[in-house]
Amino acid sequence: MSQQMTGAKMVVQALKDQGVEVVFGYPGGAVLPIYDELFQQNEIRHILVRHEQGATHAAEGYARSTGKPGVVLVTSGPGATNAVTGITDALMDSIPLVVISGQVPTFMVGSDAFQEADTVGITRPCTKHNWLVKDTDRLAETLHQAFHVATTGRPGPVLVDIPKDVQFASGNYIPPQAARTEHYAPRVKGDIDAITALVELIETAERPVLYTGGGVINSGPGASQLLRELADATGIPVTSTLMGLGAYPASGKNWIGMLGMHGTYEANLVMHGCDLLINIGARFDDRITGRIADFSPGSRRAHIDIDPSSINKVIRTDIPIIGDVGHVLEDLLKIWKARGRKTDREGLAKWWAQIDEWRAVNCLAFRNSSELIKPQHALQRLEALTRDHPDRYVTTEVGQHQMWAAQFMGFDAPNRWMTSGGLGTMGYGLPASIGVQVAHPEALVINVAGEASWLMNMQEMGTAVQYRLPVKQFIINNERLGMVRQWQELLHGERYSHSWSESLPDFVKLAEAFGCKGIKCDHPDQLDDAIREMLDYPGPVIFDCLVEKHENCFPMIPSGNAHNQMILGEAETQGVIGDSGAVLV
Amino acid sequence: MSALKIQQGSSRHSAYDLRDPNAEVIETHTLAVIVDNEPGVLARVIGLFSGRGYNIESLTVAETDHEGHRSRITIVTTGTPQVIDQIKAQLGRMVPVHEVHDLTVEGAHVARELALLKVAGKGDARIEALRLAEIFRANVVDSTLESFVFEMTGAPEKIDAFAELMRPLGLVEIARTGVAALARGV
Numbered sequence: 148m149s150q151q152m153t154g155a156k157m158v159v160q161a162l163k164d165q166g167v168e169v170v171f172g173y174p175g176g177a178v179l180p181i182y183d184e185l186f187q188q189n190e191i192r193h194i195l196v197r198h199e200q201g202a203t204h205a206a207e208g209y210a211r212s213t214g215k216p217g218v219v220l221v222t223s224g225p226g227a228t229n230a231v232t233g234i235t236d237a238l239m240d241s242i243p244l245v246v247i248s249g250q251v252p253t254f255m256v257g258s259d260a261f262q263e264a265d266t267v268g269i270t271r272p273c274t275k276h277n278w279l280v281k282d283t284d285r286l287a288e289t290l291h292q293a294f295h296v297a298t299t300g301r302p303g304p305v306l307v308d309i310p311k312d313v314q315f316a317s318g319n320y321i322p323p324q325a326a327r328t329e330h331y332a333p334r335v336k337g338d339i340d341a342i343t344a345l346v347e348l349i350e351t352a353e354r355p356v357l358y359t360g361g362g363v364i365n366s367g368p369g370a371s372q373l374l375r376e377l378a379d380a381t382g383i384p385v386t387s388t389l390m391g392l393g394a395y396p397a398s399g400k401n402w403i404g405m406l407g408m409h410g411t412y413e414a415n416l417v418m419h420g421c422d423l424l425i426n427i428g429a430r431f432d433d434r435i436t437g438r439i440a441d442f443s444p445g446s447r448r449a450h451i452d453i454d455p456s457s458i459n460k461v462i463r464t465d466i467p468i469i470g471d472v473g474h475v476l477e478d479l480l481k482i483w484k485a486r487g488r489k490t491d492r493e494g495l496a497k498w499w500a501q502i503d504e505w506r507a508v509n510c511l512a513f514r515n516s517s518e519l520i521k522p523q524h525a526l527q528r529l530e531a532l533t534r535d536h537p538d539r540y541v542t543t544e545v546g547q548h549q550m551w552a553a554q555f556m557g558f559d560a561p562n563r564w565m566t567s568g569g570l571g572t573m574g575y576g577l578p579a580s581i582g583v584q585v586a587h588p589e590a591l592v593i594n595v596a597g598e599a600s601w602l603m604n605m606q607e608m609g610t611a612v613q614y615r616l617p618v619k620q621f622i623i624n625n626e627r628l629g630m631v632r633q634w635q636e637l638l639h640g641e642r643y644s645h646s647w648s649e650s651l652p653d654f655v656k657l658a659e660a661f662g663c664k665g666i667k668c669d670h671p672d673q674l675d676d677a678i679r680e681m682l683d684y685p686g687p688v689i690f691d692c693l694v695e696k697h698e699n700c701f702p703m704i705p706s707g708n709a710h711n712q713m714i715l716g717e718a719e720t721q722g723v724i725g726d727s728g729a730v731l732v
Numbered sequence: 733m734s735a736l737k738i739q740q741g742s743s744r745h746s747a748y749d750l751r752d753p754n755a756e757v758i759e760t761h762t763l764a765v766i767v768d769n770e771p772g773v774l775a776r777v778i779g780l781f782s783g784r785g786y787n788i789e790s791l792t793v794a795e796t797d798h799e800g801h802r803s804r805i806t807i808v809t810t811g812t813p814q815v816i817d818q819i820k821a822q823l824g825r826m827v828p829v830h831e832v833h834d835l836t837v838e839g840a841h842v843a844r845e846l847a848l849l850k851v852a853g854k855g856d857a858r859i860e861a862l863r864l865a866e867i868f869r870a871n872v873v874d875s876t877l878e879s880f881v882f883e884m885t886g887a888p889e890k891i892d893a894f895a896e897l898m899r900p901l902g903l904v905e906i907a908r909t910g911v912a913a914l915a916r917g918v
């Protein structure tokens with residue numbers, strides 16, 4: 148059933164047919180026909196951001212917290228180039244985004260027209276795929292294909308660039324079912340022989356570990372459920388990357404904390420000492436592996452990933468399993484159960500005894516203060532006062548505060564934690580919190596921010612106020628580019644080159660200027676009350692939490708070091724280190 | 733542990749396991765990549781190679797299925813076994829890519845390249861050039877009293893050898909198409 152309509156109308160129709168409820172965007176000359184169509188309907192909500200980067204991160208927050216693709220609409224030239232950071236961020240973290248950009252009319256393409264940029268050229272390396280649509284008759288199919296590609300296989304951002312004359316012209320609209328999408332169909336079922344080989348290893352492993360990543364979350368809630376079943380039935384310890392937090396509950400009995408550069412002592416030593424490493428939907432990122440040559444030296448490795456290029460990219464895998472995490476875990480559990488639910492109980496008991504010894508190090512310990520708010524303490528209190536909230540989502544910016552949030556906040560469900568992992572984009576958290584709140588209007592949405600990151604997209608506070616989105620901006624204000632300062636202290640002879648935040652705004656006045664609430668807190672005694680005040684306030688809040696300025700984030704594996712060369716900082720290490728080997732403090 | 737059935741040359745599982753995983757040897761592989769003939773597809777493939785630091789020894793592309801809008805890209809690339817596998821996997825996951833064949837792994841194949849060589853000279857050198865061209869089965873496609881343009885098709889090594897011989901005889905310019913390759917048999 149096809150219909151004649153203008154290209155601009157097709158865009159709106161295609162979005163409706165794809166079940167899109169919200170678009171994050173910013174208008175301009177090259178998308179005016181589409182904005183005109185948006186104006187004349189009420190089904191799709193448009194959120195006017197304050198900067199196109201904000202639109203992309205908001206769409207990412209929306210996507211991560213719902214499992215649905217986020218949709219972005221921007222104009223040509225600067226609109227599209229402003230979106231590039233968010234698109235790249237989504238590519239690195241495998242977040243499905245459909246970005247629609249306006250382009251100068253086809254007959255002006257290549258003439259350096261006003262606000263012309265080679266948008267498909269610029270975004271080719273930072274999208275999963277992109278299209279320049281030159282013919283209105285091809286527009287509907289291309290848009291449907293774009294949704295298909297963004298959400299199929301390893302999710303990611305796609306971009307459809309639509310010249311203005313294509314928006315004005317009339318053409319044939321086809322619905323999603325009529326679009327050809329069959330060509331792009333990554334395999335989702337894992338190879339049964341490979342899965343069986345992994346089951347055999349699980350049956351005999353003495354020191355296994357489940358190393359889980361964002362792929363578990365991307366695979367859907369069913370995958371997280373299966374992961375829990377697998378871990379709990381086998382008794383295998385579970386660690387996760389930054390991106391995978393919440394897939395296995397932080398309150399679960401097999402949870403040993405996040406791994407990697409700022410991961411827990413126990414998680415990293417488990418990775419180092421295991422004899423079977425089962426990577427589920429993670430990608431052996433360098434923040435995780437440390438020095439490759441010393442990575443998990445005594446283990447057989449299995450790697451479950453939907454993207455064949457992740458296999459053997461960084462770490463050599465003994466058992467590659469290409470498929471969707473949910474499908475693979477389902478088969479894995481079936482086979483393991485059919486073969487008699489075997490594990491090496493004795494080996495596992497010893498393994499857990501060893502893990503408990505490592506846990507006893509209490510690697511996240513810090514020296515608290517009664518005078519100054521320690522950032523870790525601030526996050527502990529935020530966690531304590533919000534953990535039991537029935538509907539809590541947390542986003543972060545990038546830096547020390549992000550790592551402390553990962554260490555001190557626990558997530559018991561997937562899709563509750565949004566952070567910029569692969570690209571490490573300062574400025575992600577505020578717009579992401581807006582996207583999350585748009586998707587979940589009644590929920591408690593907190594952005595754990597650093598003052599420097601937060602300033603990068605603070606204009607989006609206007610968006611929050613305009614749409615009455617009660618996002619809580621919890622700024623851990625150390626008046627420093629804390630993470631940079633930490634590296635300079637530890638690796639550059641304490642030469643603090645341009646790593647402090649000077650001339651910061653008065654955040655309370657800034658809140659007033661935006662028309663929301665500002666709260667400032669600089670003493671530990673007042674912290675709980677101040678946090679409660681933030682939580683009780685029905686609208687958006689900027690919370691300026693002034694903390695100790697020179698705190699470092701530990702544990703830390705300095706770049707290029709092995710997992711067992713961790714700097715522990717304040718943690719009590721007496722005695723334990725001698726037992727467990729070469730830990731350099 | 734059950735032996736994994738990894739098909740030779742399959743990109744389903746990494747063929748990495750078939751070879752010495754730690755080999756640092758640099759191998760040369762000829763890949764045939766079947767793609768949708770759509771705008772930007774070549775830029776995508778080239779961008780992949782430059783963006784990830786892979787080598788391109790030669791690359792040829794042309795539409796081979798007009799009806800189906802398919803092109804065949806033949807890439808000769810070099811790298812360690814691990815890098816070659818990465819290249820195949822990275823190509824394979826691109827949306828407009830339909831098939832990736834590693835002709836080097838999949839069995840015997842024929843590889844041919846076309847070259848045009850301009851050789852200028854007089855007297856003995858000119859005669860010698862013509863004589864060698866005959867031996868190499870190069871055709872004369874243009875001649876003046878002082879020059880020839882030879883056309884020759886063959887394996888890249890054969891063209892290299894011919895070009896080497898022509899150099900002292902007055903080779904002025906050479907144009908090469910890059911390799912086109914097909915697996916032998918059916």
Ligand SMILES: Cc1ncc(C[n+]2csc(CCOP(=O)(O)OP(=O)(O)O)c2C)c(N)n1
Nearest residue numbers: 546547548573597598599600627628629630
């Ligand atoms: C856009 C961008 N620019 C630069 C960096 C490098 N960088 C990483 S963390 C950091 C400091 C962040 O400071 P702040 O937001 O105050 O967080 P803190 O580390 O103090 O908690 C910088 C500059 C980055 N990650 N992103």
Ligand SMILES: [Mg+2]
Nearest residue numbers: 597598627629
């Ligand atoms: Mg800071």
